[in-house]
Amino acid sequence: MSASVLRSLQESEQKGNGNMSPVVASLNRISKNYGEVQALRNVNLAIHAGELLALLGPNGAGKTTAVKLLLGLAKPTAGNVSVFGGNPVEAEFRMRTGAMLQVAKVPETLRVREHIDLFSSYYLNPLPMSETLAIAGLESIKDRKFGELSGGQRQRVLFALAICGNPDLLFLDEPTVGLDVEARRLLWEQIRKLLARGKTVLLTTHYLQEADALATRVIVINRGVIAAEGTPSEIKARSAGKQIRCVTSLSIDAVRRMPGVVEVLQDREALQIKATEAEPVLRQILASDQAISGIEVTSAGLEEAFLALTEDHNLTQPETLGSN
Amino acid sequence: MATTSAALTSVVSPRRFNHDLAVYVKEAKYEFLKYLRIPVYSFSTVLFPVMFYVLFGLLMNRQGTIGQVSVSTYLIASYGTFGVMGASLFANGVGVASERGLGWMQVKRASPMPPFAYFFAKLVASMIFGSIIVLLLLILGIAFGGVHIALLSALKLLAVLIMGAIPFCAMGLAIGYFAGPNSAPALVNIIYLPISFASGLWIPLAFLPKFLQKFATVLPPYHLAQLALQTVGGFGHGLNSTHWEFLAGFTLLCLGIARLGFHRDEGKTYG
Numbered sequence: 001m002s003a004s005v006l007r008s009l010q011e012s013e014q015k016g017n018g019n020m021s022p023v024v025a026s027l028n029r030i031s032k033n034y035g036e037v038q039a040l041r042n043v044n045l046a047i048h049a050g051e052l053l054a055l056l057g058p059n060g061a062g063k064t065t066a067v068k069l070l071l072g073l074a075k076p077t078a079g080n081v082s083v084f085g086g087n088p089v090e091a092e093f094r095m096r097t098g099a100m101l102q103v104a105k106v107p108e109t110l111r112v113r114e115h116i117d118l119f120s121s122y123y124l125n126p127l128p129m130s131e132t133l134a135i136a137g138l139e140s141i142k143d144r145k146f147g148e149l150s151g152g153q154r155q156r157v158l159f160a161l162a163i164c165g166n167p168d169l170l171f172l173d174e175p176t177v178g179l180d181v182e183a184r185r186l187l188w189e190q191i192r193k194l195l196a197r198g199k200t201v202l203l204t205t206h207y208l209q210e211a212d213a214l215a216t217r218v219i220v221i222n223r224g225v226i227a228a229e230g231t232p233s234e235i236k237a238r239s240a241g242k243q244i245r246c247v248t249s250l251s252i253d254a255v256r257r258m259p260g261v262v263e264v265l266q267d268r269e270a271l272q273i274k275a276t277e278a279e280p281v282l283r284q285i286l287a288s289d290q291a292i293s294g295i296e297v298t299s300a301g302l303e304e305a306f307l308a309l310t311e312d313h314n315l316t317q318p319e320t321l322g323s324n
Numbered sequence: 325m326a327t328t329s330a331a332l333t334s335v336v337s338p339r340r341f342n343h344d345l346a347v348y349v350k351e352a353k354y355e356f357l358k359y360l361r362i363p364v365y366s367f368s369t370v371l372f373p374v375m376f377y378v379l380f381g382l383l384m385n386r387q388g389t390i391g392q393v394s395v396s397t398y399l400i401a402s403y404g405t406f407g408v409m410g411a412s413l414f415a416n417g418v419g420v421a422s423e424r425g426l427g428w429m430q431v432k433r434a435s436p437m438p439p440f441a442y443f444f445a446k447l448v449a450s451m452i453f454g455s456i457i458v459l460l461l462l463i464l465g466i467a468f469g470g471v472h473i474a475l476l477s478a479l480k481l482l483a484v485l486i487m488g489a490i491p492f493c494a495m496g497l498a499i500g501y502f503a504g505p506n507s508a509p510a511l512v513n514i515i516y517l518p519i520s521f522a523s524g525l526w527i528p529l530a531f532l533p534k535f536l537q538k539f540a541t542v543l544p545p546y547h548l549a550q551l552a553l554q555t556v557g558g559f560g561h562g563l564n565s566t567h568w569e570f571l572a573g574f575t576l577l578c579l580g581i582a583r584l585g586f587h588r589d590e591g592k593t594y595g
Contacts, residue, residue, distance in 0.1 A: 071434045094436035101434060103427035105505075109361035114354055121350045122436045124343060145361075161431070171434075 021049040024169055024200050025070055025088075030079035032065050039065040041224045042079070047169070052191070052201040054215035056208065056235070062224040063204035064102065067173045070202070071099055083169070095123055098162035099171040100155075108147025112138055112157055115146060116164050123165030135190060136160035152183025159190060170194065172203045176210060188213055208299070212236060236299075242278035245270050245296040248289045258284045270294060348441050355445035356452050359415060369414055369453055373407035374460050376526065382469050390528050393558045396469030398528060400461045401552035404485050406525040407457030409545055412450040412489045413512050416496025419446060421508030424500065424589065443497070450489045450496075458485050473556060480555040488548040491571045494578035495544070501585025519543050544574045 026046040032039045040062045047053050055063045068074040069081050072088035083093050106115075113129065116138075120126035133139045136156045141149065146157060155175060162170055172191065176184040191214055194201060205211055211218045212232040220228040220235060228238060241262065247270045248255070255273060256264045260281050263274040275281040278297045285292060359365045381399035388395040423429045432442055462478055465471035473481075496512075503511045520526060522536055523546035529537050540546040547567040554564065 068430075073430055073434055091436050091438070094434070097434075099431070099434040101427065101431050103431055105422065105426035106428055106431075107358050107423075109358050110354060114357070118350055118354050119435060121347050124339075158431075161435075165436070 021051070023047065024049050025083040025202070026081075027066060027069060027076075028080050028082065030066075030069060030081065031077045032062075032069060032074065033077045038224050040069075040076075043221075043224070043226060045219060045226070047200060047202050048217075049200050050195075050198055051216040052195050052203060052214055054211035054218045054232075055202065055204040055221055056206070056211045056218050057204075057221040057227075058206055060223075061206075061221045063206075063221055064173055066221070067099070067101070067171050067202065067204060071097070071171060095165065096167050097169045097171065098165055098167035099173070100158045100162040100175050101171075101173050102177070103158065106146050106154070106158070109145055111143055111145050112149070112160075113142040115157060116142075116160050119161045120164045123167075125166060126164055127166045132160050132164040135163060135193060137186060137190065150183075152179050152186065155179060155183070155187060156190075159187065163194065168200060170199055170201045172201060174204055174206070176205070176207070184210075208236070241274065241276040243298045244273040244275060244278055244281060244285075245294070245298075246273075246285065246292055247271075247294045248285060248292045250285065250289050254288075255285065344438050344441070347438055348444050351437070351441040351445035352448035355415075355449040359419075359449055359453065365414055366453070369407065369411045370457055370460070372410065373403040373457050374464070376406070377403045377461050377464060380526070382464065386469070390530060391558055393553075393556060394469075394471065396465050397471045397473065397556050398553065398558055400458075400465050400471065401481060401556055401558060402525045402528070402549050404454075404458040404461055404481065405488065405523075405545055405549040405552050406520050407461070408450075408454035408485045408488050409492045409520065409548070410516060411453035411457065412492035413496045413499070413516050414509075415450045415453070416446050416493045417499035417503065417512045418496075418508045420497055420500025421503045422505040425505035443493075446496075447489065447493045450493050451486050454485055454489050455482060458482050477555055477557070481552055484551050484555055485548070488552070488571070491544055491548070491575040491578070494575045494582065497582035498578040498585065501582045501589065519545055522546075523549060525549055544571060547571050 023046045027040075027043050030043045030045075031041050043062070043066065045055075045066065055066060057063050065074065069076055070083060070088060072081070072083075072090075072094070081088055084096055086093050088094070088097070110118075113133070116129060116132055120129065120132065126132075127135075130139075133142055136159050138153075138156055138160055141153060144153075146154065149157065159172075159175065162172065175191070176187050179187065188210070191201065191203070195214075195216075203211075203214060212235075215232050218228075218230060218232050218235045219226055228235060230238070245267070250271075252264050252266060252271065255261060255271060258281055260275050260277055261273060262276060265272040273281065282295070282297070377399055381396045381403070385395040385399075390398045420429075423432075429442075433439070458481065462471075462473070462481075466473065499511060499515070500508065522532075523529075523540050523543045524532060524537075525545055529540055529546075532540075547570045551564060551567045
């Protein structure tokens, strides 16, 4: 069964009967302060077995803090953290989790297989080395030293360290940040394979596109509070929609009056149109202007999506929130 | 470190105990390999004491004696102390500061690694590098410096200096938990070089000014060097037990400081 089929099955199952698979980890009324800074405020979050939950938010939203709390790397200021029904700092629960964290420097003089060998030894029932190498796509570079690897290869090694213990629950903290398109797609494929193997994954990202490509469920987090929650399509629908850019003889006002248009701006010779959906608006413009040229359609930027989502909730927050 | 439960479970289940033991061994092996392959570390920690010994012990002062021992024997003990101290301070001070500050320690802590395996590995790696230095000094001294040393004395010297890695690993941890990844190497050098000199590791204390001789008694390398000297028949200052007590107290003090640093970290973004 392909990963995408599995994913849509899970999606329909969750939507269909409304009862989700059991919770494997949760944050319950969690607040976390770093000194004066409130990184998370009264957050409730549950990860269900077999899902890929994407925690989507801008830098400093509190995503990494949530992951650290779930891994027992930070203590909550208030509230409680549960992983497999217990405290995440206990070795027994760490045996069942794997984590890929943002790390600035990994020991560079150890070889890929040596890093994997060491991390595998921490677990009681690790995957065989060959399997870990295969899943992470590292067979051809297993004898290279970490310091000799490219950015994408390095991320794949960190990914291998997260999965080598064959854990049930994986935390991937911005796994594709700084990767080029190809390396990102490769890692996405590997993450999908995990999901197909029945693993549960919590992924943090600030790319809407990434959450859309991978997640069964998305939680949008901003300034330490949950701003929205839903399937990727629900989230996209609630975000700011599409952006159309074109050179047209139509007046701004004419375009502004079209149904589905949110906002129109003049940008040099072109019009910049924000719309909930691109197609109906394009149809109208094409019908009324034969000379239209230079059409570009883009998804709304994440920043705009966040604005849209957070405005819904009427959030009034101080400016100092959320350090990663 | 984060929890003692790993240690507790290991008491309960024999399978877990064997598993943890295997992790400790593997962790130590890779820690050693990691440093061995960093030329800045392996060269400078091993080469400096050996080079100093060749210069001052073999080329320059061949015929001299200090107390009852020849200069070439005396300097094996003092450069051995210098070497062990350097290997321990760099592996722990610089190693911990960089792994803590740049996120690697967090990756380790998120894994089911038994927390003490991390420190154990650094201690063992420091001890192995220390032993390599002491053995090289002994070989050079015996081959080229006319050093006569009984096998038992040589083994005692080695044992004392290996144990001597403990206080300096603790000192390294204290530095590593407070220094940033970039400042740690400079900080270690600023501490390590002056106290080596003032403890009489480069130039025997007898040739140093009186006030330095007095000052040396509050410096940990002085105490380790005295213990090392006595194993090769040198005329040590002070009682052996006092030296051991001083080093034990110093170790506890440093571990206490490191612990403060660890807890300070916990509330921060990394740690």
